[in-house]
Amino acid sequence: MSDGPPAVQASHISKRFGRVAALHDVSLEIEAGRIQGLLGENGAGKSTLMNILFGLVAPDAGTLHVAGELHAPRGPADARAAGIGMVHQHFMLVDSLTVAENLALHRIQDSGSYDRLSAVETARELGERYQLPIRPEARAGDLSVGERQWVEIVKALDAGARLLILDEPTAVLTPGESERLFLALRGLAEGGRAILFISHRLSEIFELCSHVTVLRNGSVQDHLAVKETDSSHLTRLMVGREPEPRRRVPALQDGTDAMAIQALTVARDDGGPGVEAVSLELRSGTITAVAGIEGNGQEELCEGLAGLRSPSSGRVTLAGLDVTDLSPLERSRLGLGFIPGDRQRQGIAGSMTLTENLSLRAHRRPSLGLGPFIRPEALQQRARDLMERHDIRPGDPELPASSLSGGNQQKLVAARELDEQPGVLLALNPTRGLDVGAMDNLHDALLEARSQGAAILLVSTDLDEVLALGDSILVLFRGKLSAVPDSARSRKSIGLMMGGETPEESRA
């Protein structure tokens, strides 16, 4: 079926943002009936290329052809009309509307009338036609991330998409949900649709795609048939160097109890249970890793421990003291550090300078301030030292923090927290959105803190990270923690637990 012109052809696309070349002479063909992988680190240009295909960004040079016809979209509406559908990384659903209403919203232009019952009926038909398990009458806000993705896919297909672009679709799915997604995508490809699957996970490219294009620094490194390559070759293309095997250093023996959590219950914003009766002990010199799908209580757990949310019951002790009712500042004085999950919102103050951001905790030290006054030169000198030690670039301490890349922002947060030499460090998704290099840096920093005796709670939705760093591993599912026995320490069984199955079942 690939005898005709390719479903989508991008030729010699270039795009600059200011001084940065986001894409340089990129060409790509996607055949109908094929699942094409697009592999690259963050910042390699994957998103830019996708946005150009979808009409959100206009290229500086180069052309697009859809089914042989010139395609110059002026906006998403043009791209949709040409048969290009996109499943966004953050979903475009209106939470308070039902699934049926969300789907109807997209049909509103061509449907003369709308009524709730026929919208539900239409949604059910669409789900059946594309064999995707959607629940028409559920509110979008109540869906799991996986279910939201089904709705997005149905939405794109309903708009007549012949090319479906999926941007890191599995980042938020359980391994089981990913399987289900892959099955659906294979079915769609067999039905003659072209699929562009964007990912930085090699295993998924091998599992799903027949062909892959590797981007690095905005340039195509190679187009390959997946059968004819292997993962170390792809990694080299993607990262530009040989991947270093991560060395596992054994944890300190018998660390002392640094933090004890007893039957902690913390509510969500909407009053529902975030975490329920969670008990846990963090030992010094140990990384305790908590795996789980986003939205199972990670935020509530970390913020409850950091003092940002008050628990409805339970007790937290830090270095032997009951800190349950203490403020974040008092906890931090007792040696608690926190790398929050959303660095933009909670980690940094974007319009403030690097010096100011790095001083947010330390300004109370006598060497850096005098009563109500701070010592700007001392703070700046300290900032310079920290930036050098943690390789935060660019190295100008007076730049606003928002001008840094995500990786450097995260290094800044880590530098600030680690400089306090915390006895206990909480880290929530510390490497989300970071490329491989930045991720390695942060992992090194965590291991360094561990070897200095910190008790680290690493809460992450990235299962690979949990497996690589966790000295002991737990799974958070619907607000409940369960320990992963050493015998079940594998992707597969932890994946099952992340979907709510008990470790006994997963071992069987």
Place this chain on the structure above:
Amino acid sequence: MIGIEVAAATIRLTVPLLLAALGEMWVQRAGLINVSIEGAMLIGAFAGVAVSHLTESALLGLVAALVASTFFCLLFGLFTIRLRVNPILVGTALNLIALGLTGFLYRSLFGATGRTMIVPPLRSLAPESLRELPVAGPLLFDHTPLVPLAFVLVPVMAYILYETRTGLMVRAAGENPEALEAAGLSVNSVRFQAVLVEGVLAGAAGAYLSLAHAHTFIEGMTAGRGFLALAIVFSARCIPLRVLAISLLFGSTLAVQFQLQASGTSVPHQLIHMLPYVLTLVVLACFGRPSGRETWKLGS
């Protein structure tokens, strides 16, 4: 008899609050906050009086009120939606303009003679036999058509909001404008339409105050009712039936306040005057907190 008087007064005093609050609810559902609803009501009240004085027709006065207030709200839309200026800033500026402009026009058109200008009132359309019925007359029939209209609008607007494509688009524009854009629909045009709706309703509220209630124009005669409408919408979290309930609560407080003043109690009238505003704070403290799920995206 006092009970019926208070009940009738409650209805009279609820109507302008309800009309304005429904308009503000619509705009907030579409994702904007219009604090210049106070000014829009004032503009409507003035235009209604000015035109009905010149034409001797209360009906033309009402039409003028709707047109003037809608035009005024379009200015708000132009600045916030098209030019993306902060809506609180625009709203505050427009409120000051409305206050100054209506005062200035009133004095220059009708002179500061001290003579009260009485205009032909908006009247009930019900036949006299019904209006003079005991109890039912003052409660149900002795009202201008704006009164039943205001109450009928509650289920009508609820229906539009939850059961029609217009409602779907308005709710999407307020809650996740990106999703609406991704569906190929224009957030700006949905919001402009919402601002138009609010303009008409705020004009009706203003006209009710001047044409049906006071039969004249007084400078600043809205006296914070637009802000009360804002408080109502916040406390009701933009839910139509709650808007009705809280409007009635505020309307009855105003009625009791006037009744207390008229009864010549020894409580200082300044304290009685404060009643509705104290109530506003209490109600806001109880119900006005954002629930996390409903957020208003300012000028996005």
